[in-house]
Amino acid sequence: MAELLYRLGKFSARRAWTVIVAWLVVLGIAVGGFLIGFKGLTTSFDVPGTAAGAVVEELTHKLPDYAGASGTVVFRTDDGSALSDTQKKGISSLIADADGLPDVSGVIDPFSTEAERAAQQAKVTDGQTRLAAGQSQLDAAKAQLAAGQQQLDAAKAQLQSAPAGSMPAEQLAAAQAKLAAQQKTIDDGLAQLATQQKQLTAQQKQLDQGAELLKLSKDIRMVSSDGSTALVNVAFTKPRLELSETSKQAVIDHFESTRITGVTVSFSTDIAQGVPQIVGLGEAVGVVFAAIVLIVVLGSVVAAALPIVTALFGVAVAALGSLAFSGVVDMASVTPVLAIMLGLAVGIDYSLFIVNRHRKQLLEGAEPRESIGLANGTSGNAVVFAGTTVVVALLALNVTGVPFLGLMGTVGAIAVVLAVLIAVTLTPAILGLLKLRVLSRRARARVGQVHHDDTAAKPMKTWRAVVTAVSAAVVLLIVAIPALSMRVGLPDGSSEPVGSTTYEAFTVTEKAFGAGTTGPLLVTAAAKQAVAADDVTSVQLDIARALADQKDVVAVAPIAVSGDRTLFAFQVVPEEGPNSVSTENLVNALRDLAPIDGAYRLGVSGQTAINLDISANLASVLPLYLTVVVGLSLLIMILVFRSILVPLIATGGFILSLFATYGAITALFQWGWGADALGIHTGPILSFLPVILVGILFGLAMDYQLFLASGMREAYVHGASARLAVVKGVRAGRSVVIAAGLIMISVFGGFIFSESTMIRSIGFGLAFGVLVDAFVVRMLLMPALMHLLGRSVWWLPKWLDRIMPNVDVEGAALERRQHVPAPAVAQAEAAAEPARA
Structure with a gap:
């Protein structure tokens, strides 16, 4: 790989304009694809197989009117007074005209709904009054029949008590027939009253049930109790994920088309949740800070501008290229933002690594094109392996089974791949055009006179290593404590920008x-x-x-x-x-x-339940994802470092920094520590943030681990003692790692000032994660532990050593085999000769 990159670097420097034009063509293709294929972004997230999704599926078959998405249009008077009749008429007119809006199945008039509720209540009250009157009449009729029955019973008793023969047989028969007829009349009346009572009882039951249902729903209102606010429910024919932004925008345009005097209209997140602004002032400030760091490290405005220019170019290609596919796949609004975050951060860093190596070689007297090839074959080789760890971590998001997460990881991985390709092709091409202008005038005057001497390097004190390791671990564990109470969720309206x-x-x-x-x-x-x-x-x-x-x-x-x-x-x-x-x-x-x-089996859906299900499912995939990412990266690091303990130390340190990051995010965004100063709304942590942080931070952490530990290994194999090699490796890589870390923190930190709380939390998580991992874990904890372990840290089973390929990440073999080594390398090899003997 090193030899290939060396040749690629020299070719790019020699054919600079060919490479630049080729990349400009790629950018043109991305722009064309964007203009043709961009169809908008979605603000919705989905996870297949949720309980709420099963309910929606059931509704689709049996109650399709309730399976689609819905949202709310809110009308409120400006002064808080009750809506006037004129204002109500204006709102109702807008509702009546909304039936023809695309994908809208119905719009509910709040005033009609409240009128219907009042009518139902009045109907119940009137029905209860009428039933009470009917019951009174029925009771009176029952009493009258009871009195008639009493009189009839007395007449029967009198007739039966008359002496035999006292009444002619004909007269007695007539009297008995008359009493029987009266008894039938009373019995028929009682039967009729029983039927009426049954009817009244049934009606009373229905009224009582209706009254109880009205009582249970009395707090579900469409017009506020003071009459100042009205809610207009808009139902759509399509489910949330299938509903286009165009249809939602049509609703917004319609209800804003006619201004109702004294009334303000607003829209729920289901209708108007905005696509976050991709680039803002905060991001620009972050890039400016990164430029300052580059100027300090590289000592030249021209050299400092190169990584920023190439990173911005890569971001443009990645963002426009990914957005070109938004019409083919449902792309969450945060997806291109993530690509920009990563593209900027790693793009600047990867180019910096190559430019910094080239600059040092020029100062030592190397020929420019040869130096470009050598920088590409050494630092560029390390960039490729570092980028590979990030890409593996991002692509592994697809194993979670969550479509939008997998797409985010894929787009992010593409941005990183582009950053790597640009670093090893476009960066050498521009360096070839700049030649010695990559150095400042003062630096050019010292070309060939600069030598690096690390003979004074001494291993750190063991007691210092112990104190450093324990202190770093304790601090990270303390910061991680809030993570124990972390709750995850998806943003609601309260998380949207104020105003x-x-x-x-x-x-x-x-x-x-x-x-x-x-x-x-x-x-x-x-x-x-x-x-x-x-x-x-x-x-x-x-x-x-x-x-x-x-x-x-x-x-x-x-x-x-x-x-x-x-x-x-x-x-x-x-x-x-x-x-x-x-x-x-x-x-x-x-x-x-x-x-x-x-x-009757219950099911729960609605936007709230859907969001809760998504959050729960995302939390459940975190252990699997962490296992996959750590497992794959451990294999890569064992291959790179030819050690078992170095990858384990690197991974253990990452886990500490990860949970410290979780703790800081929870303290700020959930507990609210410092939230007021930043204007942040507190609430649950973005549900997919813990998973995203694992993938990105692990890849970036291994970048820094690679640049520091590879220098340690190089010193060790050249004869330095294990503990001295730790110091030499840190000295060799610390300046570029510090610069790279500051650049990433500034780029990610710029997104903290986004209007979107979702973007803010991602930016803060990445910035804080890089801060603790680069400066606490990689610069303090990891060297201290490697010092304490001594030679055992480079132990590798012999059988594994024999079957593993030799991966020369730093390209040292390339320097020895084909090219005139820089003075520092020559000195290191000369110093290593006695040890080999």
Whole structure:
């Protein structure tokens, strides 16, 4: 590999314009693909096989009107007064005209809904009044018949007590017939009254059931109690993931098309959750800081500009190229942002490694093109292996079985591959054009006079190594403590930027209707057999009672029954918002309930339940993903370092830095420590962030491990003692690792100032993760542990040593075999000769 990269570097330097034009063609293809294929990004996430997804599938077959996505349009008066009749008429007019909007199945008028509710309540009240009057009349009739029966019984007794023969037989027969006729009249009356009583009882039962259902749903309102706010529910024909941004934008455009005086309109996240701005001021500041670091390290504005230019070029190709496929696959809005984060960070770092090596060789008197080839074959070789670890970690996201995570990993991996390719081709080409101008004027005056002498290097004190290792581990463990209480979730309206329409809709709804209204649940009850038509209301009430009896339920309302009467749907409003612990517990409690009346199995869906399911599934794949990534990377590191303990130390250190990063994220974004200063909304941690951090941070951590430990190994195999080799390796690589770490921190840190809380948390997690891993684990903990282990750290079983290929990451063999070594290398080889003898 080193020899191939050496030749590629020299070719690129010799045919610089050919390479540059070739990359410009690639950029042109990416731009063309973007212009043709870009179809927009989605703000939705999905995980197949969730419990909520199964409910949606059931609804699709039996209640399709409730299987599609839905959102809320919020109207509120500017001064908080009740909506006037004119304002209500304007809102209702917009609703009436919304039927023709694309993919919209229905729009509910809140005023009509409240009027219907009032009418139902009035109907119940009137029915109860009429039933009471009917019962009174029925009771009076019963009393009248009872009195008639009493008189009839007295007449019968009198007739029976008359002496025999006192009444002619004909007169007695006539009297008895008359009494029998009167008895029949009374019996018929009683039978009729019994029928009427049965009817009244049935009607009373229906009214009582209706009244109870109304009572259970009284807190589900479409117009606030003060009349200042109205909620317009918009139902779509397509599920959330299939609903295009165009259809949602059409709803926004429609309801904003006519300005209603004195009324502000806002939209829930289901309709208007914005695609985060990909590049902003914070990212620009991060790049500027990276440029300052580069100038300090490289000592030349021209040299410092080169890594930034090549990184920006790579980001443009990666971002535009990936967006070109947005019409083929559902691409989450955060996907290109992740590609930009990685492309910028590793692009700058990888180019820096090669430029820095080339600059040192020029100062030692190397011929420019030969130096470019040598830098590409040595540092470029290390870049390829470092990039490989990052790509492996990112591509491994596909093993999670989560489509949007796999796509994010794939796009991120492509960005890293492009960064590597640009570093080993475009960077040498530009260096070939710059020649000695990559050095400052002062540096050019010292060409051939610079030599590196590390003969004064001494191993660190053992006590210092012990203190360093223990202190670093303890600090990381303390920082990791908040991670024990980490909760994961997906962002809701409260996480949106302050002042945005989605944030406004969430806060207004929460204030006017209660927190639970911002995240209602859709609960289904499935029956094994069809319910009789006369029993539907009774069944609905039984289920509604069971739902209302659950803790933290504010209101329950039946909303639909399937045509075959085997599926019942209910809206359940929880006490708190969609990301609260109580709502999560409620969803789990409803799913754990035994079938109602032993016959009706419950299911829970709705956006809140879907988000909770996605978060739970993402958390469940984290151990598998961590195992796969660590396992694959351990194999790579054993191959690179020819050691068992070095990869284990590297991995153990990474796990410490990972959990410290989790702890810092939890403290800031969940606990709120320092959140006010940064304007951050607290809540659950972004559900896929822990998984993403594993992949990216592990790859980057192994980059730094590679550049430091490979220098240690090189010193060790050239005859230095194991402990001295640790010091030499750190001295050789620390400046470039510190610079690379600062660059990554500045680039990732720039995203902390994004408007999107989702992007903020990713940027902070990556920046903090690089900070603790590069400066605490790689620069302090890892060297201390390697010092304490001594020669054993390079132990490798002989049988494994024989079968493993010799991977020369730093390209030392290339220097010895084909090219005139730089003075420092020659001195190191000369010093190693006595040890070989």
